[in-house]
Amino acid sequence: MSASFPADSVGLVTPQIAAFESPLALACGKTLERFELVYETYGTLNADRSNAVLICHALSGHHHAAGYHTVDERKPGWWDAYIGPGKVIDTDRFFVVSLNNLGGCHGSTGPASINPQTGHQWGPTFPVMTVADWVHSQARLADQLGIERFAAVVGGSLGGMQALQWTIAYPERVANAAVIAATPRLSAQNIAFNEVARQAIRSDPDFHDGWYADHDAIPKLGLKLARMIGHITYLSEHSMGSRFGRDLRSDQLNFGYDVEFQVESYLRHQGDTFSTRFDANTYLLMTKALDYFDPAGQHDGDLAAALAPATCPFLVVSFTTDWRFAPARSRELVNALLRAGKAVSYVNVDSPHGHDAFLLPNDQYEAVFGSYMRRVHADITGETA
Amino acid sequence: MRADLQLIYDWVPSNAHVLDLGCGDGTLLAALARHKNVTGYGLEIDPDGIAACLGKGVSVLEQNLDDGLGNFVDDACDLVIMTQALQVLRRPDTMLDQMLRVAPECIIAFPNFAYWKHRLHLTFRGRMPVSRSLPHAWYDTPNIHLSTFQDFASLCRDKGVTIVDEAVGSADHEGHWTSRLWPNLFGETAIFRVRRGR
Numbered sequence A: 001m002s003a004s005f006p007a008d009s010v011g012l013v014t015p016q017i018a019a020f021e022s023p024l025a026l027a028c029g030k031t032l033e034r035f036e037l038v039y040e041t042y043g044t045l046n047a048d049r050s051n052a053v054l055i056c057h058a059l060s061g062h063h064h065a066a067g068y069h070t071v072d073e074r075k076p077g078w079w080d081a082y083i084g085p086g087k088v089i090d091t092d093r094f095f096v097v098s099l100n101n102l103g104g105c106h107g108s109t110g111p112a113s114i115n116p117q118t119g120h121q122w123g124p125t126f127p128v129m130t131v132a133d134w135v136h137s138q139a140r141l142a143d144q145l146g147i148e149r150f151a152a153v154v155g156g157s158l159g160g161m162q163a164l165q166w167t168i169a170y171p172e173r174v175a176n177a178a179v180i181a182a183t184p185r186l187s188a189q190n191i192a193f194n195e196v197a198r199q200a201i202r203s204d205p206d207f208h209d210g211w212y213a214d215h216d217a218i219p220k221l222g223l224k225l226a227r228m229i230g231h232i233t234y235l236s237e238h239s240m241g242s243r244f245g246r247d248l249r250s251d252q253l254n255f256g257y258d259v260e261f262q263v264e265s266y267l268r269h270q271g272d273t274f275s276t277r278f279d280a281n282t283y284l285l286m287t288k289a290l291d292y293f294d295p296a297g298q299h300d301g302d303l304a305a306a307l308a309p310a311t312c313p314f315l316v317v318s319f320t321t322d323w324r325f326a327p328a329r330s331r332e333l334v335n336a337l338l339r340a341g342k343a344v345s346y347v348n349v350d351s352p353h354g355h356d357a358f359l360l361p362n363d364q365y366e367a368v369f370g371s372y373m374r375r376v377h378a379d380i381t382g383e384t385a
Numbered sequence B: 001m002r003a004d005l006q007l008i009y010d011w012v013p014s015n016a017h018v019l020d021l022g023c024g025d026g027t028l029l030a031a032l033a034r035h036k037n038v039t040g041y042g043l044e045i046d047p048d049g050i051a052a053c054l055g056k057g058v059s060v061l062e063q064n065l066d067d068g069l070g071n072f073v074d075d076a077c078d079l080v081i082m083t084q085a086l087q088v089l090r091r092p093d094t095m096l097d098q099m100l101r102v103a104p105e106c107i108i109a110f111p112n113f114a115y116w117k118h119r120l121h122l123t124f125r126g127r128m129p130v131s132r133s134l135p136h137a138w139y140d141t142p143n144i145h146l147s148t149f150q151d152f153a154s155l156c157r158d159k160g161v162t163i164v165d166e167a168v169g170s171a172d173h174e175g176h177w178t179s180r181l182w183p184n185l186f187g188e189t190a191i192f193r194v195r196r197g198r
Helices: A131-145 A158-169 A188-202 A205-210 A220-234 A237-244 A262-277 A280-292 A295-299 A327-339 A354-359 A363-381 B003-011 B027-036 B047-056 B092-102 B116-125 B149-159 B177-181
Strands: A016-020 A035-042 A052-056 A095-099 A152-156 A177-180 A314-319 A344-349 B017-021 B039-044 B060-062 B079-083 B105-111 B162-169 B189-195
Touching: A016 A131, A035 A131, A052 A131, A052 A158, A095 A131, A131 A158, A131 A280, A152 A158, A158 A177, A158 A280, A158 A295, A177 A363, A188 A220, A188 A280, A205 A220, A205 A280, A220 A262, A220 A280, A220 A354, A237 A262, A237 A354, A314 A327, A314 A354, A314 A363, A327 A344, A344 A363, A344 B047, A363 B047, B003 B027, B003 B079, B003 B105, B003 B162, B003 B189, B017 B027, B017 B092, B027 B039, B027 B047, B039 B047, B047 B060, B079 B092, B092 B105, B092 B149, B092 B189, B149 B162, B149 B189
Parallel strands: A052 A095, A052 A152, A152 A177, A177 A314, A314 A344, A344 B060, B017 B039, B017 B079, B039 B060, B079 B105
Antiparallel strands: A016 A035, A035 A095, B105 B189, B162 B189
16 A cells, blocks of 8 residues: 555555356346446455445446545545545455446446447447346345355445345345435435436437447537536535535626636536546436336335345434435335334434535544444454444 | 433343333443343434444434324334433423333333422522432523422323332432332432323
């Protein structure tokens, strides 16, 4: 590890690729004959392979959750605040596995990969993924890594939905589940925001019905708009207000439509950056996975019935100012777990940062999540936390 | 363990499924789980208490008791425990109804306002009692519904709730014959075990 990294960083990490040659049947009815998953690991797997923690990523996330890919990398992985030596997900204790989901655009098989049957890019014909499909593919990765049972499956937002799905699909393979800033299903408002984002992408002239790569084009404008819309839902009114207020870029009004307010500048910048690093077909696919997730749907809307197979203790965390997946959505999940008679703990963390709070440092969040993870580890070693 | 908790610990049957309202740092639930195979949940709003519970493996829910127990179905558990929380509730009487909806039996411990030292404080100093069990000043106390041993017994009678067991404790938790004879006067903490119906 280079001395230039902070002491509580996992340091330099190298992504790995796992290839799977046996077919994966998907919820949409199609089958992926073969696929690859890119992943990173931090920490060391213990002798009895009982200290593995799976990190599930959110809408625009990927496998790079902690540490640095190069010594020059400006920013560490997306959940570096919570993964590392001595951190909440303590890599001195746990073997952490973080992957890029199928359909992603960071190295796992996805729309930009070659379809072996056509020899051409999948593009828009890549199968629409569901959270359940992802969990099945993650279980394959666990098999390959020799992990029979995860000490914990952890995720925020869409990642939290995967953690929840794990407890339903593979209860015997999950010792603990942390479902953070998530929801047991999207509301009409959530789906509406996703649809606006999709329409922004699909109506971009450079989208070419998803075959933009064939035209050497990128639907940048659409992606930018989609990200701007999404980003608004990740922040709270308060966090936007305190960060930008009504501040102007110059000290006067220009009576025009160029960037005037700081918040406009910020959103455009976020959108621009995103549009050059994220794949449009992947974005469409990820938002669909969000929309489709509804474990209660197969049980006449009875979430408690859907959760019946789960056996592990749950930690459910929401954030006071999250209006994308509001605390009430987490409480719906908690109450269903109570009705199903499951062991569950719930914390509504006080934060001004809206949905994004699950990624940011916060003393209360770190205290409760840290306590939970220390107990997860104590259960492995048989010590008292 | 605090003496009121020790007494409650003894009253809880093995293998019970319990709800502990205002469970603090989870000491009681953790001990019950470890030694009596008791399962259940604690409700707490103090962040430090919640973190301590999680560290002990106690299932704890951040939930304000004044918001009620609507998320628990009828007979969700065998027993509801509430220590040192009755007096801070907006409506202790409706909470008692809810507790006995969620479980057939409950155990409630609260500071007895009729404790002799409190009476002396009020009688001779003419000021609101401040003591080990009531450490706050009148203006910053969370205790908005203080009551006495006899008040609670009378509420149970009015509601048709059966008192199965009653006890008093002192803050140093040494039992004394006087508190058994005159609990309303000599008990610093009142502890009731009550059952649904007569």
